[in-house]
Amino acid sequence: MSSTTTLPSIYNSVPVQIPPHISLTQTELLEFPAFKSWISRLTSSLRSDNNPDGYTLRHLEITNIVRFGATKIGFLMLNAVVRDADDKVSLPGAVLLRGPSVGILALLHPANTPKKNLYAILTLQPRIPGATTSMAEIPAGMLDGHGSFTGAAAKELEEEVGITISEDKLINLSELAIQSSPLLDRDGTKESIGLANAPPVSENPGQETEKQNLDGLFSSAGLLDEVITYHAFVHEIPENELEQWKGRLTGLRDKGERITLKLVKFDELWKATRDSKALCAWALWKGLEEAGRLPY
Template sequence: MSTFSIPCDHGQQSLLVNCTPDLNKDDLLRFPAFQIWLSTLRYSLKRQQHPSHEFHKDPYVLRKIVIQAVDFFKGGRLGFIKLKAEVSNKNGESLPGSVFLRGGSVGILLLLQPDDVHSSMEDEKRAILTIQPRIPAGSLAFAEIPAGMLDDNGSFAGSAAKEIQEETGLTIPQDELIDMTSLALQSIAGTEDVDTLQKAVYPSPGGSDEFIPLFLCQKRIPRKDIEHLQGRLTGLRQDGEKITLKVVPLKNLWKEGLRDGKTLASWALYKGLKEEGKI
C-alpha cells in the first residue's frame, strides 16, 4: 500500500490517498472516472458554504481516500476501481463512502418503424433489445437496450453510434441521435442536480459512480429489414460479446426489459418527452 497526497483548491489541506501497489498517483489522476467523481464530490461539498445549505453549520469534509482494489482491461488500460472515501463532519458523523468507480456509459433506445406505414403510427414501432450474458447479474441471457462504456476520450453521441453499429450492425450518423436525458433536464435547469451531476441517469448511486446518458434513435426502414434483425447474432466476439437481438413492439418494451434500469428509464423518458411534444 502506497500513500500520497492530492492538492486541494482554495488553500485547503491536501487530500491523503492510500493506494494499492499496482496503481500509481499519475495513473489515478489521469483516470477519467476518478477525475469526474472527485470534481463532482468536491463541488457538492463546496455548496455547504452557502447559509441555506442543510449541512452549513457542520459541513462534511472529504478527509481521506483508500483505494482497495483495481481492475485493468486488455492492454493494461485502467478499468475499474473500488475505493473508500472518508467523509465526515466535526461532530464525528460520517457518510457512507464505499464507491465502485467505472465511469460513464451510454444507452440507446433504438426504434424502428416500417417505411410502408405513416410515421405517426406508434403501434408499428419496434424496439431493439440485446440478449447477452451479464455475469455480474448472474445471467447468461439478460435483456437490455444497446449500451456500452465510454472510451477514455470518446464523446457520448460518438459512443452511442459506435455501440449501435457493434451491437446491431446498423450504421447511424451521430446527428440522428437525440440525447433524451439532456433534453429532459432542460425543463429543470437551475437545480442542484444540473449544476453538479452529469446529464445522465445514475442506476446505482448508493454504490457506483456510473452515469448513463440515454439516446433515442428512430429509423424508418423496410419491414423485411426489421424482421431480419430478429435473432441476429452480433457483438465483438474478440471482446467476449455474445449478443442476440430481439425485436419487440414499443408498447411491450417496459415489460420485455423490466429487469434493466436503463431500459425502463429510456422508456419513461421517451413517454414523457413525447407527451410534452419535445420529440
C-alpha cells in the same frame, strides 16, 4: 505495508492510502478520468451551500483496481471517509468508479405503417454479475475515448446492432428531458443535487471553471459514479424485413461478445425486460412524447 500519498491542494490535500497488493501511482490515480471527475465534483460539492452539516472528506483508501489490458485502468474501487463538522456522523463511502456511459434506445419503424408502430431492439447477452447468460437490455457502453456522448452512442449501435448511422440522427433524450427542468438553477446550470452536479474545482485558482454537462441519470448513486446519457434512434425499414431482424446474431467476436437481437413492441417494452436502462429510456421517450417535446 500500505503506502500513503497526498492529493494536490486543490483537493484539500486529502491523504490516500494504497494497500501493498495494489500497484497504483499518484500520477495514474490523478490521470484516471473517472477519479479526476469524481474527486473534482465531490470537492466542489463539499464546499457548496448544499453542505449545511459541514461534511468533509478526511481520507481515501483504495480497495481494488481492475485494469483493461496491461496498463489502462478500467474500474477503481475505494472507500471515502466523510464525516460531519462535529465528527459524530460518518457517511457511507464505498465507491466504484467507472466513468460515464451511454444507452441507446434503437427503434425500428416499418415503412408505410402508423408513426407509433415502433419496435425496440433488445440485445440478449451474458451478464455474469447479473448471474445470467441471457440478459435482455438496450445497447449500452462506457464512454471511452470517443470524444462525445453521441460518438459513443453511434459506435455502440454499429457494434451491437449492426446499424451504421450519423451522429446527427440520434435524439438526445437526456438533454431534452433536463431542459426547463426544476433541477436547473436560475442561471440555467445544474444544481449539485439529484441529476445535477457542482462545477468542478480548477487546477488554476484564478481560473473560472466550466460547468460539467452531465444530463444523464445516475444508475446507482449509492455505489457508482456512473452517469448514463440516453439517446434514441428511429431506423426505417421495409415492412417485409421485420421478421429478418428476429434472432439475428451479431456482436464483437474478437471481444468475446455473442449477442442475439430481440424485437419487442415499443409500447410493451416496460414489461419485456428487467434492464433499468431500457426502462429509463422508455420513460424518457414517453414523457417527452406526452410533453410534445419529442422531435419525431
